Amino acid sequence: MWGLRDGDAPQGFHETHPSGGNLFETVAISVEQAATLLARQEGHFLDFKDKRIAPAKVARAVSAFSNADGGDLYIGVNELSTGFSWDGFADPEDANQLIHTLEDVSPFGTDIDAEFLYAEGLPGYVLHINARKSRVIRKTPDGKVYKRLSAQNAPVTSVDALTALRRQKGLESFESETLPIDIDVVTNSEAILEYLLSAVPVTEPETYLRKQHLLISGKPVVAAGLLFADEPQAFLPKRCGIKIYRYSSEEQSRDRLVGDPVTIEGPLYKQIYDAVDRTVELVAAAAFLDEDGLRSVKYPHEALHEIITNAVLHRDYSVTDDIHIRIFENRIEIQSPGRLPGHITIKNILDERLSRNPYLVRHLNRFPNPPNKDVGEGLNTAFESMKKLNLHPPIIEEKDNSVLVIVRHESLASPAQLVVEYLKVNDSIKNEQARKLTGVGSESKVKKIFESLIQADEIEHKPGTAGRGYAYQLKKKGDGSV
Template sequence: MFETVSISMEKATQLLEQQEGHFLDFKDKRIAPAKITRAASAFCNADGGDLYIGVTENPHGFSWDGFSDPEDANQLIAALEAVSPFGTDIDGEFLFCSELAGYVLHVNARKSRFIRKSSDGKVYKRLSAQNSPVVSDEALIALRRQKGIESFESETMAIDAEVVTNSEAIIEYLLSAVPVSEPDTYLRKQHLLVSGKPVVAATLLFADEPQACLPKRCGIKIYRYSSEEQARDRLVEDPVTIEGSLYRQVYAAVDRTVKMVESAAYLDDEGLRKVSYPHETLHEIITNAVLHRDYSVTDDIHIRIFENRIEIQSPGRLPGHITVSNILDERLSRNPYLVRHLNRFPDPPNKDVGEGLNTAFDSMKKLNLRSPVIEETANSVMVSIRHESLASPAQQVFDFLSVNGSIKNEQARKLTGIGSESKMKKIFENLIAAGEIEHMPGTAGRGYAYRLVIKER
């Protein structure tokens, strides 16, 4: 059923030298099927990982001790199939090394959009190198939210209905989106008003001051720093707080960020310089953060403006099966009520539903800037928009010198985004060795500069 892959002794040794951790687990071939399902459940319910069956642990580390025949693993394979059908969240292959004994079953488990249970009906989650049971009701609810099976946005709130039925936000919305409906009637039909109480999504969309109902969960903080590092003493001004209904927040946050970037000027050898970013990139990434953050997490969205980049940090991990590597191709909305209704506003911020990040990336490429970098931390998602050219550092230096007479190390580091003086010097040395540039005569010390080599035709 599974492909057999032959690997070299070198590759096998490299595998056995690895340490078990959040994404890697070694298991003895004699392990009970029930125990192997715990490992599969744990990986699928967390961030995925690699499971190797046929590896034993000894005082000196791990050693290869595979199955004599692949069919000897049938019982374990059947148990794994019961956790998640092969091809859905997990795939398998047998590894064979001619210099070692037997076949090792390699199982690749991916982050699942569903909650996967072990054979005893229990739920496990991978935490560091442990397969930890998810036992409490609170932990199970949190896992269901992480998977996108449930959403905090649909929970009812203990606030008066008039907060959302008699607000400026709902009146403006209905006048443009649904001009024939009364607020309470519309909200009930849309399941945004349940048993006379607003759900979280209704509060975020239609309360004039949702921050009063959900303190520290639905605001946006904007910071500007006078350097490339985050430090309190480098703050140019007090952080700006953006509040109000989500529709107003998005446009206010984008507008304020653009203005703060435009007002920022950084001093280098050429004098004051300004850095700009595509408006579409800022708009789409901020909109994405507002739409898809986890509103059950007590934290605001943070936008940090540095000399060479902008960071947008959104509370909560990526939902369901979404990962950093597939986020541009896969679709899963943590907050479908928010996505749907925000799209009904006049001039909706999420015009092309599901395409926002792709638009952000395309806008950077059009200006020959590097694509944003998406990272997932323990409790948030960070998108970094760096002001760096798509061209290699060497090409950037060459292009600069094609227009300008000379360039110094510090100038080149500002141009390329390289922070290390020695790394930049190495690039200059490579360009000199290639016969493209040379030392600028008459320059030395801090003024040491380079110029293009004038080539004879």
């Protein structure tokens, strides 16, 4: 049977059908495809509705999806005791009232798209609404706000909940809230004095901070504290530190923790460089045991720098948690508090731009040797640096209230393939060169790779080499070519 992933619509024969002034496609699918769709369970990204549903309830569902992570709404599906059944509109124009209501929530083509699904032998047309994660808060025609939570369309009514939603959308930021601390904490600190000497050498601290809107009504905002207080953790405890852990295995467990966790604190500029240096130091000191003895693992410094910088710049500072960096023998994990802001998703994160903390991004870029040299390109740079070393790209996952980036030390190609590709452009290769090329730290394991390639008639011993200079070349064919 043809399978569907979450968020996918059935693919089939496409026609177009005008409905209510809008031009929607009619997609013809098979009965088997329809059965696969109806076998899915409603949840955070999927909702089925009866065609007789009140327009107001459809508006709630689309508002909820757009204000959360997006999702798919299918209208024309009955829920029976035995499961879901197909019961579509006799004519697409019968859905006009629903379509007009949805247009009031979000204009079609902005955050939502629609199509009609038709399966030969099944009754009527099912209206499929694809709602995307919106840049703005989407309200129902009566002015109410909903958010998708699991399989429910939950109303967002309290001031705190609306504020949290606005922050998630990037419409406002915790970084611009004022702090109940004395102004001297940011105007008479070592951090602000060093910054102004290099960035704005003719300005007094208080004057500069006021002009940059980092002082409001005589009080520093959160961004000012994070950037220019010598110890921002004193007034934002558990909200702006970095914890680094090293484990002696591939699993996270207390008994595998090597030493005590390292805590990185201080103003953000110093934090970034201290965290990168300490992470690199811990990785360099780590030697992991496999069947061939101890081996070391190296990661691209550039990738670690960019991912850690990105975590510091774009984390949600309203969440009471630190950034966590976990070093395992086969990967490094960087976990940053807060979900992705606004319309940013795992799928578009490398292409779209939205800064949750624009004050932090702007001012850190003004420091000497700024950690965010190419503004908005951090993760792209990390991906490129992994690609240069032929390593798998970082994995990005969104958790309930955090974003996790996983950097694995795994080659895209097998060690044997890397050796052969190397010999296509180089005369020969030695064991030491192969170890550096493949990341395989064991001399004996590389020797086994060579032996397997010899048996496969891919390589051979290079004549005239022996001892420490023993080398291999591509196997010559009968005509002398390789």
